[in-house]
Amino acid sequence: MEGNTAWLLTSAALVLLMTPGLAFFYGGMVRAKSVLNMLMMCFGAMGLVGVLWMVFGYSVAYGADIGGLLGNPVEFLGLSGLMTPEGDPTSGTVDVAFQAMFAIITTALIAGAVADRMRFGAWMLFAGLWATLVYFPVAHWVWGDGGWIEGTGALDFAGGTAVHINAGAAALGLILVLGRRLGWPREPMKPHNLPFVMLGAGLLWFGWFGFNAGSAYAADGVAGIAFVNTVTATCAAMLGWLLLERLRDGKATSLGAASGVVAGLVAITPACAYVDTWGALTIGAIAGVACAAAVGLKYRFGFDDSLDVVGVHLVGGLVGTVLLGFVATADVVGGDGENGLFYGGDAGLLGVQVLSAVAVLAYSGVVAVLLGLLVKAVTGGRVDAEAEAAGIDEAEHAESAYDFGGGHGGRPVTAGPGGAGVPAGAAGATANLNTVEEARS
Template identity: 55%
Template sequence: MFDQGNTAYVLITAAMVLLMTPGLAFFYGGLVKAKSVISMMMLSFGAIGLIAVLWVLYGYSMAFSNGPGGPAGDSTYIGWDGVFGFDPTMFSLNSLVDNAHSTASAAYPQLAFAAFQATFAIITVALISGAIADRAKFGAWMVFAGVWATVVYFPVASWVFNFTLGKDGSVVDGGWLAKMGLIDFAGGTAVHINAGSAGLALALVLGKRVGFAKGAYKPHNPPFVMLGAGLLWFGWFGFNAGSELGADGTASVAFINTLAAPAASILGWLIVEKLKDGKSTSVGAASGAVAGLVAITPACAALTPFWGMVLGIITGAICCLAIDWKFRLGFDDSLDVVGVHLVGGLVGTLFIGFFAYQGGVGLIYGGGFKQLGIQALAAVSVMIYSFVLAFVIGWIIQKTMGFRITSEDEIAGIDTAVHGEEGYVLLDERA
């Protein structure tokens, strides 16, 4: 029998994480031009539709070939066994229920875990879209999303999230980064560094927007941005605390850090923004919250709340400065996926090597430099892997079916050119 409380916890937190993607659609949608809002939000909703289907068909099998917490050699119970060995029972509801066994670490159905991890795959792909706002074809994006998820996210998720714990709590089997000793509780590497690196690659492939320059693009709807940030923050409690897969003390630590770190990051961002630009903005507050959430994701169960707040204020300040790098370096990362997710993910992942109290591995707790080295190796490995493959996939799409819309359509409005819709119809011509 499954523990109904544990099962409910996993399923509820999965629903919270799924809400993050519509929240991201609002966050990104408010940041773009008014004539791009439909296109921007559709990139997120397209990711929900496509990645959820691919996850059920084969993504979960690729990422968790041994099942969560199960013994080596276990097969998965939804989708294909691996990629090429089709499981003829996959469409049998009775077979799914019968095989949805409790794991070695918690009494919940494996299907609940599969659902939880599906939402991670969806949000990771959707995050990338912010780097190519205002200029990407929807069909080309969908092709990229499916291929990138298959060859990048599913394998990287296996490296980080697929592991079996021994009786002493150590990793005895699983992905190579997990076995190496990487501390990444909820996805600083697999989600944020992964998505940020892919976003940088696509920004380089598609090139700059027409008229790209500092101050040329203003968010058309700051209330949308703040609404999206609020939905993201709510869902992030499921993202981080839910990764414990049970309501216990570790989940509580992750929860309080998911409150404290983003709050401190807001302050760090607004202070730097005030010193740099003379004003503290609503968009800055929302961006600071997201930057703090990104940084605390890998570290939420490894830091004390005090160090979580220190991480937050440092990340807010660094990311506020980092978003201007695109103008100095000459790449057009439209909505600062690089400056917030790649940079924030790197800061949070490396911070663990210095200040992790978990297992006493942090440098200040006498753990030496070993954990810092592991964190750095994992971050760099995921960054290079994701960037290279995303660049290749994007370049092939651009050279074949075309990834970027024409300059004429970009100027006229991508919403009407690509989707035949407008975000704001102030006068119905039929009236």
């Protein structure tokens, strides 16, 4: 009992770390003038959703079932009846803590789709409403006792539907309401800090072991299976993404490696305890290639998904959820699971996997559109054109991430090009200031 409790609390901490990791992953991909806003959107989701979860979110997700659609929202209001140290770690405060982190990062995932243009206040309003009306009920559908998706027999070990399809569909709905960034797709909007992106991907991968292996709710062999499959699929996905880049573009990039890592993590999430090594390799490789191909769809269809939330999380979530209908095997969970078509099963599992994916996609996407319209009507939704062009960091937070024109740090000043005073030894760098400013914009 104590070992399971320790593992779940450790896993909760690992999953919480994923949101700062996501902030760095997203923050590195935006332009320099938007990085603080991206970090703030992720951290803002941590604060807001964390409070909502403790007040009523846990009760909506895991309270007594109401018609298969949600839990009783007042049963555990303010965690009433749960604040005791005794009991099974799969219930009570340990479960509250673990599942809180899922609610936080699922909401934060959406932020990457609307980078550079959404007001911070508008984001916070949308995030709170979406978590309340979509994430909390959908978590009950998938994992709650009596939830309707849980009742179909659909498999989702750690969040393919409840987290990734859910967030990806919401991202698509919200960007359709907000519209494109100024200048997109004509102007290049390249990542400003690829080391940030790589760091964020590494932190996400590290935290994801708590996400997936922690969902076993015990320090046991099932957790080990989930852990190993998370490594296997993620490695395969990264290689798949890089291979497609190499064949298509002639180069394998660091951004592609980081994105492939995340695509693999997303796709194996629903499947990590239900597949063997061959299934994990299949899911990972297909997800890496499919997501790498899918990120280009925004140019074909004209929706400005700033940081490819749709291409990675929606598509990756669909790949992992649907492929379970083919590669799930009962052997890896002691015979208690289901067999997919490739392991002797029938089409029943595939059918419920597709049903659950489509249902969550449709519900989250439609509600996100409606909430986006409401938020737009109340707050305006996005910053004005002048603020967007100058930089959303300054407009929304009165801060900038980098001080390109700051003081001299106490170093002696000498004459630079054109007689301008610059720190000694820095005259050559002065000629590059225009280039830096262009990179910022």
